[in-house]
Amino acid sequence: MADRLVKIPDRDHPITIIRNGRRVTVSVGGRTIADTTSALTLREADYPAVQYIPRRDVDLTALDRTGTHTYCPYKGEASYFSIPAGGARSVDAVWTYEDPYGSVAAIKDHLAFYPDRVDAIEEHAD
DSSP states (O other): OOOOOOOOOBTTBOEEEEEOOSEEEEEETTEEEEEESOOEEEEETTSOOEEEEEGGGBOGGGOEEEEEEEEETTTEEEEEEEOGGGGGGGTTOEEEOSSOOGGGGGGTTEEEEOGGGSSEEEEEOO
């Protein structure tokens, strides 16, 4: 396998990770899949912000690991999960960086959800 390009976030492609002070929930098929007060908000360049939820706050029994992998030169290799309760729409709906690069090490042991592959990702004021 060829060596992969690794990039470090900088002012032209910034990445910031901050603790989200709100409760974040994710639902699919009328069921809460994730519920946390410990989400991390990752902002990368001009992309929409992404909520990374600790594994401990996700119902892992509701997920099925798939063979899908993608690569980001800033974060590393992502692995994917589907959510059977969401049907075909929720295939590869969840991703995680199990061994992220050092500049984004905080997202290790966290999962993120595609907003269009789940019913809702909600931030609650409580």
